Amino acid sequence: MQGNGFKIGLVIFFLALSFWYLFPSMQGLYYNRKINNLPEEEQEAFRQDNYTKLRSIQEDALKLGLDLQGGMHVTLEVGLTELLEQLADERRDETFDAVLREASQRANVEDVALINAFQQEFEKRDANASLSRYFRSEDITRRSSNAEVIGYLQQQADDAIVRAIEIIRNRVDRFGVTEPSIQRQGSRRIVVELPGIDDPERVRKLLKGTARLEFRLMADPGELNTSIQRIIQHFEVDVAMPDTAAADTTAAPETGDTPEALPDVAEVDSAGVDTSFDVTQLLDGGDDAGLAGNPFLDIVQPVGQGSVIFGRVSVQDTAAFNAMLRDPKVLNLLPRNIELLYSANPMDIGQEVEYYEVLAVNIDAELTGEVITDARVDFDQSTNLPQVGMNMNSEGARIWSRVTGANVGKNIAIVLDGVVYSYPNVLGKIPGGRSQITGLDSRQEAEDIVTVLKSGALPAPVNIVEERTVGPSLGQASIQAGFRSVMVGLLIVAIFMIFYYRTGGVVADLALMINLIFILGILAGFNATLTLPGIAGIVLTIGMAVDANVLIFERIREEQNSGKTLKASIDGGYAKALSAIIDANITTFFVGVILYSFGIGPIQGFAVTLMAGILASLFSAIVFTRIIFDYMVIERRMSVSYG
Secondary structure: OOOOHHHHHHHHHHHHHHHHHHHHHHHHHHHHHHHHHOOHHHHHHHHHHOHHHHHHHHHHOOEEOHHHHOEEEEEEEEOHHHHHHHHHHHHOOHHHHHHHHHHHHHHHHOOOOHHHHHHHHHHHHOOOOOHHHOOOOOOOOOOOOHHHHHHHHHHHHHHHHHHHHHHHHHHHHHHOOOOOEEEEEOOOEEEEEEEOOOOHHHHHHHHHOOOOEEEEEEOOHHHHHHHHHHHHHHHHHOOOOOHHHHHHHOOOOOOOOOOOOOOOOOOOOOOOOOOOOOHHHHOOOOOHHHHOOOHHHHHEEOOOOOOOEEEEEEHHHHHHHHHHHOOHHHHHOOOOOEEEEEEOOOEOOOOOOOEEEEEEEEOOOOEEHHHEEEEEEEEOOOOOOEEEEEEEOHHHHHHHHHHHHHOOOOEEEEEEOOEEEEOOEOOOOOOOOEEEEOOOOOHHHHHHHHHHHHHOOOOOOEEEEEEEEEOHHHHHHHHHHHHHHHHHHHHHHHHHHHHHHOHHHHHHHHHHHHHHHHHHHHHHHOOOEEOHHHHHHHHHHHHHHHHHHHHHHHHHHHHHHOOOOHHHHHHHHHHHHHHHHHHHHHHHHHHHHHHHHHOOOHHHHHHHHHHHHHHHHHHHHHHHHHHHHHHHHHHOOOOOOOO
């Protein structure tokens, strides 16, 4: 093998490197087979005992895309309507709300951007009206034209989309999803693909949570108790329920679903709640018989005097309760500046039915999450239950110290995204800006809250407008179909090459095997993701890989037909075919670069494997096969046939 030492070293090096990167994948296949062969009751125990090792193997193994291992495909829509409402803030009026409502309806049914629809609807009402009266910024003044205001709003909308993508990406990365795909679609949508997800509900909460953290004082128990008495008396006098309540009751959510009027929910601690309530205490001179059939008490289970809890509502009755609260007469009976919020997840109070706590909190927040500088998972030293510890900046610490000092003995609700996680009683002034979110059931829930808080608040709410879940069984079927397609393609090409080029075909087939190892090694080494289109790219590469060998073999035939020796024909064949091989493969490689740069999702997966296949096939066709031919002809002095 004189003169080929460097080439042999390169082949050995790249083969070793490929196997090094593919070794975790081979380990993963081994452990998967081992786990599947265990009895079902022993599989989970094995995973727990080998959690660290299996996790390490999973992180280093060749990644599989959503279509191969299952997962979630979610399309999110950024709430630009809510963003415009936030930007207008207190300057909004009935005209603004009506125009925005009409623009939102148009944007939903027509191919028009919300900002443009808003301008068109606004100017349709009054061509001379000025948008600058609703919006103010450093660049927008009272004299700014409508075009300048629309430009400002469009910039704010674009920034909101970009910021939302960054925050969602941070949340997904902290969640631990391997190779997620997060892409912008159109003017206000974001497409998220999460391979390997087996907890869709957890992902929904993670993606939709706006991370709006608020610290709010709670209602005075005496005032709240008086309001409850008035509401019960209101329904005693007017027993007839609103039509909307009857309609909504039929749409009550199933057990475990989020209450109708609220976003996401999570568990809350109910320790210390007084359940010894006698409903006759609420009405002066009332009795059990007088309360029979009261629609309010049919839905709400009051807690008792001296509590900041308005009552408990079963999971099935949340829709009917929300309908009650939409009645202006009922709202007017609540204390001023107070709103009712649900606790996090339904609580178990020892009955068959689960209940949400309904808590009376101030509408205005004393402090918001913007002051939080750090969040972490802690554990309560007495109960060992998980909690989220938070630190505040200097301004937040100062306000928190003042608020807690002025409200000793009162409850402060910690509200995240519109639900109450905990409502601790203030025992004393809290300096230093430290606080906790308690009442959490699991470490996973605490970690999710930390993820949301650390990633930051979304600039506008996001809604899930489309969701698809790919099951693992479908992914496994795709893997098997892809594997069969690769093997069938490889077999057909191998048989053709042997039949047509004889000995040269055998060498080309051996190069194909090496080529396949190189492709998978490149994908694993660069932490790329193998998708179903990627497998199609491998199948295409197998067909293209022998193209270089065909050019070389045909050139060698021409050289032999001209009367040259076999060694001289091989030298001439490789030299004369080299330029054509380089030209064809380089142009195809650049096509792969373009597809990867401008494509998304499946197109990128196809482009990655195409580029890896071209590099691998060039090396195997030009270097590897030449080493084999030189060994056979020069060292072994064998007669090689090229058909």
